[in-house]
Amino acid sequence: MRILEAKRLSMRFGGLLAVDQLDLQIDEGQIFGLIGPNGAGKTTAFNCIAGVYQATSGEIFLHGESTSGQRPWDLCRKGLARTFQVVKPFATKTVLYNVAVGGFARTSVRARAEEKALEVLESLHLAEKKDALAGNLTIGERKRLEIARALATEPRLLLLDEVMAGLRPTEVDEMVRILKRLRDGGITIFLIEHIMRAVMSLSDRIVVIQYGKKIAEGTPREIASDENVIKAYLGEEYGAA
Amino acid sequence: MTRQALRKVSLAAAAAIILGIPVFVTSPTYLHILVLLFFYAYLTTSWNLVGGFAGVLPLGHSTFIGIGAYTSTILYLQYGISPWIGMIVGGFLATIVGVLIGLPTFKLRGAYFALATIAFAEAVRVIVENTDYLGPFKLNGPRGLQIPPLNVGFGNLLFNTKQPYYYIVVLMLFGVIALTYLVSRSKLGYYLNAGGEEPEAAMALGVNVARCKLMAMAMSSFLTALAGTFYAQFTLFIHPKSIISLDLSFEIAFIALIGGRGSIVGPLLGALLLRPVSDFSRIYLGAVLPGLHLIIFGIILILVMMFQPRGLHQPLARLYNWLIDRLIVERTVKLSPTKE
Numbered sequence: 001m002r003i004l005e006a007k008r009l010s011m012r013f014g015g016l017l018a019v020d021q022l023d024l025q026i027d028e029g030q031i032f033g034l035i036g037p038n039g040a041g042k043t044t045a046f047n048c049i050a051g052v053y054q055a056t057s058g059e060i061f062l063h064g065e066s067t068s069g070q071r072p073w074d075l076c077r078k079g080l081a082r083t084f085q086v087v088k089p090f091a092t093k094t095v096l097y098n099v100a101v102g103g104f105a106r107t108s109v110r111a112r113a114e115e116k117a118l119e120v121l122e123s124l125h126l127a128e129k130k131d132a133l134a135g136n137l138t139i140g141e142r143k144r145l146e147i148a149r150a151l152a153t154e155p156r157l158l159l160l161d162e163v164m165a166g167l168r169p170t171e172v173d174e175m176v177r178i179l180k181r182l183r184d185g186g187i188t189i190f191l192i193e194h195i196m197r198a199v200m201s202l203s204d205r206i207v208v209i210q211y212g213k214k215i216a217e218g219t220p221r222e223i224a225s226d227e228n229v230i231k232a233y234l235g236e237e238y239g240a241a
Numbered sequence: 242m243t244r245q246a247l248r249k250v251s252l253a254a255a256a257a258i259i260l261g262i263p264v265f266v267t268s269p270t271y272l273h274i275l276v277l278l279f280f281y282a283y284l285t286t287s288w289n290l291v292g293g294f295a296g297v298l299p300l301g302h303s304t305f306i307g308i309g310a311y312t313s314t315i316l317y318l319q320y321g322i323s324p325w326i327g328m329i330v331g332g333f334l335a336t337i338v339g340v341l342i343g344l345p346t347f348k349l350r351g352a353y354f355a356l357a358t359i360a361f362a363e364a365v366r367v368i369v370e371n372t373d374y375l376g377p378f379k380l381n382g383p384r385g386l387q388i389p390p391l392n393v394g395f396g397n398l399l400f401n402t403k404q405p406y407y408y409i410v411v412l413m414l415f416g417v418i419a420l421t422y423l424v425s426r427s428k429l430g431y432y433l434n435a436g437g438e439e440p441e442a443a444m445a446l447g448v449n450v451a452r453c454k455l456m457a458m459a460m461s462s463f464l465t466a467l468a469g470t471f472y473a474q475f476t477l478f479i480h481p482k483s484i485i486s487l488d489l490s491f492e493i494a495f496i497a498l499i500g501g502r503g504s505i506v507g508p509l510l511g512a513l514l515l516r517p518v519s520d521f522s523r524i525y526l527g528a529v530l531p532g533l534h535l536i537i538f539g540i541i542l543i544l545v546m547m548f549q550p551r552g553l554h555q556p557l558a559r560l561y562n563w564l565i566d567r568l569i570v571e572r573t574v575k576l577s578p579t580k581e
Contacts, residue, residue, distance in 0.1 A: 050445060052441070052444075052445075071444070071449070072444040072445050073444050073446075073447045073448055073449045076444075076445060076446060076447035077447055081445070081446075082445050084441070084442060084445070088439040088441060088442035089439070089442075090434065090435050090438045090439055090442070090443075091438065092438065093434065093435075093438070097431070097434075100431060101431050101432065101434075101435040101443065101446050101448070102446045102447070104428045104431055104432065104447070105446060105447035108427075108428045110426055110427065110428070110431075113428070113431075149442075149446055150445070150446070152446075153446055153447055
């Protein structure tokens with residue numbers, strides 16, 4: 001079952017073509033990686049998919065249904081959740097409050113939203129922090145809080161924008177375990193990540209983009225040996241070697 | 242006694258004290274001051290629904306007070322309709338205006354939103370000041386409208402003494418505080434807080450931030466207009482300077498900022514602190530320099546913002562919780578003396 005499809009997706013900001021004719025197909029149950037050098041247009045692509053930007057051209061389908069004209073909150077109701085590269089906690093509120101905001105996506109009853117929030121916090125090992133203010137968390141905890149909030153909306157597809165950036169190696173390993181468990185629980189994951197060790201071990205498929213264009217797609221093994229990818233990351237002279 | 246029960250008892254005691262004041266304070270002057278104090282507490286609590294929870298700073302709420310006051314007064318003077326009905330009509334009119342203001346301005350961030358609301362409120366004041374008749378309705382321009390103190394009684398929301406006004410405004414205040422409490426624990430309250438703090442994150446979590454803000458604005462403008470009617474019936478004289486002026490809008494914001502924006506009883510605390518300051522500085526220093534009370538306001542605001550940037554509500558809430566904890570601990574110690 002295809003959960004997300006982008007057809008010739010382009011996003012232009014004035015003279016800059018941030019995403020250029022990007023095609024994506026993501027099947028349900030996959031962990032799908034999106035990598036590329038800084039400024040390649042990864043986050044812009046995410047923002048188009050999540051409804052923050054309306055794509056300049058091209059189309060996006062969620063569960064086979066076009067998402068054009070839909071805003072982030074509409075897409076959230078349809079089972080798409082995302083995290084932000086620069087975490088955006090509701091800093092003056094408790095962790096439980098933060099996650100309960102997500103929980104309200106599926107209910108109007110506070111007790112049920114909080115119940116959902118607690119359940120998610122348990123699964124991400126954040127339950128003991130539930131009464132702490134979100135602004136007082138460590139960066140690792142904030143990254144997990146971002147995921148917790150997104151999960152509380154009960155998504156089918158989860159877009160993760162660099163959730164491992166800034167984490168210690170042990171925290172990265174924990175995050176990898178968490179994401180695998182989420183995938184096994186039936187959530188499709190689409191992630192942008194710079195930590196190669198994590199992307200390579202997690203992803204079922206990877207797309208590499210540069211200057212907004214797709215330059216390679218395949219399994220982690222194929223990507224690791226792809227000449228274009230090596231050039232993009234390490235420069236021309238390495239590609240020739 | 243559990244913590245929860247203790248809180249309920251202390252709240253009930255506070256309510257009883259407030260309701261009992263007119264039994265002991267019979268001087269009309271002091272009652273007048275107290276009525277205005279609770280009137281401001283009510284206004285600020287209504288304002289807080291949008292100014293506190295939604296994370297924006299509206300500085301034009303005097304428009305809604307004016308709409309409430311003028312609507313009920315015109316209906317009463319020209320058509321003999323009870324101000325109670327006029328109050329509700331004014332509320333709905335203000336709701337419509339509030340939503341119309343909110344639609345374009347909620348897209349603005351921070352100071353731009355505040356400026357837009359100021360501009361709107363000033364425009365309304367200038368229009369009213371220069372309009373004698375709006376269609377069949379007599380606004381009477383800058384001279385304002387006077388309500389003759391005849392036919393007193395509950396039905397006309399007109400009384401010879403201050404006590405009935407006191408009870409009405411206090412009950413209105415209790416009502417709006419209860420409503421704020423309910424909203425803050427509801428989905429709307431969570432969504433308003435989230436949208437006020439991090440709109441992008443809130444949207445990604447399914448929050449239609451603009452719509453939530455409009456709902457808050459609708460409630461806030463409705464409730465604010467009710468206070469306008471009350472004010473008209475209490476002072477029996479309204480004119481644009483008294484009721485649609487920026488001073489009024491600013492004072493509401495001052496009270497909220499000092500008491501604690503976004504907290505449930507912050508507005509009441511702010512009014513309890515600032516209103517006496519305002520009244521007594523006006524009484525004793527008014528002859529020295531007009532507007533001196535606003536300067537004093539400003540100084541207090543600066544001090545509070547420096548030492549308690551989130552308002553007086555926070556340290557007071559901490560004190561309250563500490564007191565309750567102390568009471569509970571003392572009781573448990575007494576109940577189990579062997580535990581030591």
